Amino acid sequence: MIQTSITQLYNAHIDVSGVDERKLMRKVDWRTIPWLSFLYLLCFLDRTSIGNAKLYNMEQDLHITDTQYLIALTIFFFSYSIFEVWSTLGMRWMLGTFEAGLYPGVNYYLSCWYKRSEFGVRAAIFFSAATVSGAFGGLLAAAISKMDGVGGKPAWAWIFILEGLATVIAGALSFWIIVDFPDTATFLTETERTVVIRRLQSDDQFSAAGEQLKWGYIKKSLLDWKTWVAMMVYTGSDMPLYAFALFLPSIINQASLGYDATPANLLTVPVYVLACIVTCTVGYLADKYGHRGWFNLGFLCLAAAGYIILLVSRNATLSYVAVYMAACGIYPNIPNTVAWASNNVEGSYKRSVSLAMVISLGNINGAVSSNVYRANQTPWYPMGHGLVLMYICFGFIANVTYQYMLKAENARRDRGERDEIIEGMSGGLEINGRFASVEEAKREKGDEWSGYRYTL
Structure with missing residues (x-):
């Protein structure tokens, strides 16, 4: 027996009959999504521009070895995931430190505005800024390379200077542009705020009207099996993502294609454009039809096929086609997994911690991706492609596990095994708790409430 009750109406004294809900949500979209996406474009551009700059004699000018270059890539991901003092190659460390909160913070922020069936496409549009940054980064690097020698600085230095300056200006403007909860x-x-919150509460987001911080909510997130399994799901796509983004210019430049720096950067553009289109399309379809796990599995198979071809191909055209397959197989899974993890956590504080943990573990594995493409393995990079393929297979197994466990838990709730004892109502099991009302059970238990159903 599943306990049910009518949720207490938020701002019951306010008449919302005159509000056009679709028009209201378009207003919210335009006020939140474009600027946040632009910020993430700059964020991802900053962290991956080193791959574009490398092609313009950066290593030679700085007199660094391939190993030192890989250390510069790697150190970013430690500060991006944790906050400890490190002493080598400090600028990449600081970049990771200041960017650490943006991606999990924005996804948590968006989850507080939209229903579970609406969040995925917004997360995809926001994340697609990463794919746009890949395309834009290649074009921008090619354009900035014309400044080689201006002010006595090489082309690669101007890439960092101009892209970094844009980020600083955008960050300052964000104080006035980004809106509250x-x-x-x-x-x-x-009246409009009331409509937004009532929509969320009708979607079993009981904490939408605000929630008082209790350390118990944080503890629940740390002990929730969903958090840990979702971390594995995310890792299976995030490591391949960073490996792809950091090394695509080098792969095109050396792995059988043999193009010079500027043509290699330009050839990355259509790859990212297609990945952007696919990412947004998957976000829309997953919101509309559900089954986020099946979308992940299908595109992981596409990514795996791309990397298998990269491993065995010695043909330039075929390898370039495989790069498209890899991009379209990897990129859609990142926002889809974040939406999937968010969909299955209720409680604003619990969700914020869960998303941060899921994304942080994936980012730590970026340290692995920074080291798998080594100069002594050019032009075919067998170790790099092989390790990325291994992570994709790991992600496939984690996705199947997550789907199975969520489905099993929903079945237990359908059978009444998670029902609480509610005063004045029949049924329920003492082990699941005793509450004065369903409202109290929802508030205290969040997604553990017997009436809550997980998204598959």
């Missing part, structure tokens, strides 16, 4: 957002009227 739904219950306090000043760009909405009180």
Whole structure:
């Protein structure tokens, strides 16, 4: 027996009949998504521009070895995931430190505005800025390379200077542009805020009207099996993502294609454009039809096929086609996994910690991806492609596991095995807790409440 009850109406005294819900959500979209996506474009551009700059004699000018270059890539991911003092190659460390909160923070922020069936496409549009940055980064690097020698600085230095300056300016403007959470957002009227929050509560997001911080919520996130399995799911796509983004220019430049720096950077552009289109399409379809796990599995298979071809191919054209397959197989899984993990956690504080943990573990594995493509393995990079393929297979297994466990838990709730004892109502098991009302059970248990169903 599943306990049910009508959720207490938020701002019951306010009449919302005159609000056009679709028009309201378009207003929210335009106020949140474009600027956040632009910020992530700059964020991802900053962290991957080193791959573009490498092609313009950066290593030779700095007198660094391939190993030192790989260390520069790697150190970013430690500070991006944790905060400890490190002493080597400090600028990449600081870049990771200051960018650490953006991706998990924005995804958590968006999850507080949209229903579970609406979040995926917004997360995909936001994340697609990463693919756009790949295309834009190649074009921008090719254009900036014309400044070689200006002010006595080489082309690779101007890439870092100009892209970094844009990020600093955008960061300062964000203080005035980014809006608050739904219950306090000043760009909405009180009636509009009420509609947004009621929509979320009707979607079993009981904490939408605000939640008081309790350390128990944090503990629940740390002990929740879903957090740890979702971390494995995310890792299976995130390591391949960083390996792809950091080394694509080098792969095209050396792995059988043999193009010079500028043509190699330009050849990355259509790869990222297609990946962007596929990412947004998958986000929309997964929201519309559900089954996020099946989408992940299908595109992991596509990515695996791409890397198998890269491993065995010695033909330039075939290898370039495989790069498209790899990009389209990897990129859609990142926002889809974040949406999937977010969909299955209720409680604003618990969700914020869970998303941070999921994304942090994936980012730590970026340290692995920074070291798998070594100069002594050009032009075919067998170790790099092989390790990425291994992570993709790991992700496939983790996805199947997550789907199975979520489905099994939903079945237990359908059978009444998770029902709580609610005063004045029949049924329920003492082991699942005793509550004065269903409202109290929802508030205290979050996604553990017997009426909550996980997204598959």
